[in-house]
Amino acid sequence: MLAKEAVIVRDALDPSISEPAQRVREALEAKGLETPMVANGLTDEQKRKRIESAMRDVMDTLGLDLTDDSLCDTPTRIAKMYVNEIFGGLDYRKFPKITAIENKMQIDQPVQVSDISLTSTCEHHFVTIDGTATVSYIPKDTVIGLSKINRLVGFFAQRPQVQERLTQQVLVALQTLTNTEDVAVSINATHYCVKARGIRDTNSYTKTSALGGRFLTDNELKREFFR
Ligand SMILES: Nc1nc2c(ncn2[C@@H]2O[C@H](COP(=O)(O)OP(=O)(O)OP(=O)(O)O)[C@@H](O)[C@H]2O)c(=O)[nH]1
Ligand SMILES: [Zn+2]
Missing domain, CATH: 1.10.286.10 (GTP cyclohydrolase I, N-terminal domain)
Structure with missing residues (x-):
């Protein structure tokens, strides 16, 4: 059997993948956070x-x-x-178009989008994950279109997922696109593999979070984000 690295066909030069999508993919790969995928060349x-x-x-x-x-x-x-x-x-050609503008307003406070609807699919059972995401970032030199944050969450949710990886992927994608470490992501979700089968717990839900930059080091910012 071939080593995993040997069978991964990179489509790094695919011109149909936008430059931001390419940067996000490379950042995820560098951090070992990319969804395990093998390019099979199928249309x-x-x-x-x-x-x-x-x-x-x-x-x-x-x-x-x-x-x-x-x-x-x-x-x-x-x-x-x-x-x-x-x-x-799973297809980076479908990565959302990201609109970012220069931070001429010199915004230096968190911009938070709360309760973003999220549906994803559990990669262990291929059943629904249903929840919400909250995303916050402190702009540095660029400000990203608000809806693009919802779209980023949607893009990574449209994969077979585990909630922890999904949370990290949104964090790294936003860090890469806004060129700042100061990003925070939290997700609350119900897993139908827990609710509708197996243990059949209809009440429990799962909270995950991923914090970067000042959200990690500044307790006041952290508290504000989780409030
Ligand atoms: N960490 C994590 N685990 C998940 C997620 N989604 C589903 N799982 C878990 O994946 C595990 C798979 O465990 P297995 O024992 O291989 O599968 P199973 O026999 O169907 O397990 P049960 O669900 O306990 O019946 C289960 O405990 C699921 O609850 C997720 O997003 N994150
Ligand atoms: Zn599951």
Whole structure:
């Protein structure tokens, strides 16, 4: 078996990946925070075809009638949903367009976006993670468009995830894009692999956070963020 490094095909020179997306990917790789991925060279259309066929197998194996008019299109729907929607964040060509402006206003206080809706997918069971994210940063030389923070959370949420990695990925992405370490991210989420199966706990939820720069060292800032 080949070493993992040997089978990773880098598409570093792919011109369809924007420069900010490229920088974020490199930062995540450098920190060992990138989602484990192997570039297989498949187009989206080829991915949908393969997933559709695999889902047909799954449903057939479960004994479902694929000629039923309610079930017959499910493999196609799942293939579209995986590639175009809930796992679209595996493809850096879909990285959000980031609008940043020079910090002429000299803002030096935290800019916080609270309660960003977040749905993701647990990478252990492929079921839903449902929660909210709060993101704060202290601008240095650039100010980023507010909605771009929601979009960044959305991009990384649209991957098979563990909550801890998702939290860190948003932190590093925002640090890279705003050129400052002073970023804080927290996520509260319900995992349907805990709620709807397994232990079937319908009450518990999971809190994670990732702090950088002054959010780590300044207790007042930290307190303010978690309030
Ligand atoms: N740390 C972490 N664990 C997660 C996350 N999402 C799911 N898990 C856990 O992943 C673990 C997988 O454990 P396994 O024992 O391999 O799987 P399982 O037999 O289905 O486990 P149970 O859920 O306990 O039935 C479970 O404890 C899940 O709760 C996450 O975002 N972060
Ligand atoms: Zn799970």
